Amino acid sequence: MTRKQRRLYFVVLGVLAVGAAAALVLTALRQDIVFFFSPSEILEAKVPTEGRRIRLGGLVEQGSVVKDGAIVRFRVTDGAHTLPVVYSGLLPDLFREGQGVVTEGKMGPDGEFQAAEVLAKHDENYMPKEVAESLKKTGHWQGESQPAK
Numbered sequence: 001m002t003r004k005q006r007r008l009y010f011v012v013l014g015v016l017a018v019g020a021a022a023a024l025v026l027t028a029l030r031q032d033i034v035f036f037f038s039p040s041e042i043l044e045a046k047v048p049t050e051g052r053r054i055r056l057g058g059l060v061e062q063g064s065v066v067k068d069g070a071i072v073r074f075r076v077t078d079g080a081h082t083l084p085v086v087y088s089g090l091l092p093d094l095f096r097e098g099q100g101v102v103t104e105g106k107m108g109p110d111g112e113f114q115a116a117e118v119l120a121k122h123d124e125n126y127m128p129k130e131v132a133e134s135l136k137k138t139g140h141w142q143g144e145s146q147p148a149k
Contacts, residue, residue, distance in 0.1 A: 034053050034054060034055055034104060035052075035054055035055065036054070036055040036056075036057055036102070037054055037055065037056060037057075038056075038057060038058055038078040038081075039056065039058055039076055039077060039078050039080075039081040039082060039083040040078050040080045040081045042054075042056065042081075042083060042107070042113075043081045043083065044081070050107070051106065052106065053104065053105065053106055053116075054104070054105075054106070054107075055102055055103065055104045056076055056083060056085070056102070056103045056104075056105075056113050056115075057076070057078075057100070057101065057102040057103070058076040058077050058078040058079075058083075058100070058101065059076065059077055059078070059079075059098060059099065059100055059101070060074050060075070060076060060095070060096065060097050060098060060099055060101050061074070061075040061076070061077045061082055061097065062097045062098055063097065064097065065096075065097055070088050070089060070090075071086065071087070071088050072086070072087045072088075072091060073085070073086050073087075074087075074097075076101060076103065076113070079137065080137075083113055084111070084112045084113065085103055085112070085113045085114075085115050086108075086112055086113070086114055086115065087103065087105075087114075087115040087118050089118075091118055091120070092118060092119065092120040093120075094120035095118060095120040096120075099120060100120070101118060101119065101120055102118075102119045103115035103117065103118050103119070104116055104117040104119075105117070
């Protein structure tokens, strides 16, 4: 075996090793990826949600928060559609009706989103682009130029 052949052999082995490592990393990460969706995307069946952990974002609908001990029920809206959410645990201090919220969990068999985590946002500046655009289309956007309702 000449030096050129040996060098080519090591380069090919190196490329295969890097490719195999990249494939393993991507396979491991695929299980941990959590996608973000609005209520409209979920209810219009644009995404498969069966048994998947997802993030749901939008505004907490006015008058929808019902507390029963440690269990809290509320509805998340993007202006076009509304999705009921149930959460068991302590809510963030910034959580309130009319504010932005991101919940992480799974869709229940009854169509209710079962949140394992609730993240409250203090204004729409930190809301994902898709939800902000949906709120602007429906007239629910409370940006810098509009006072909070």
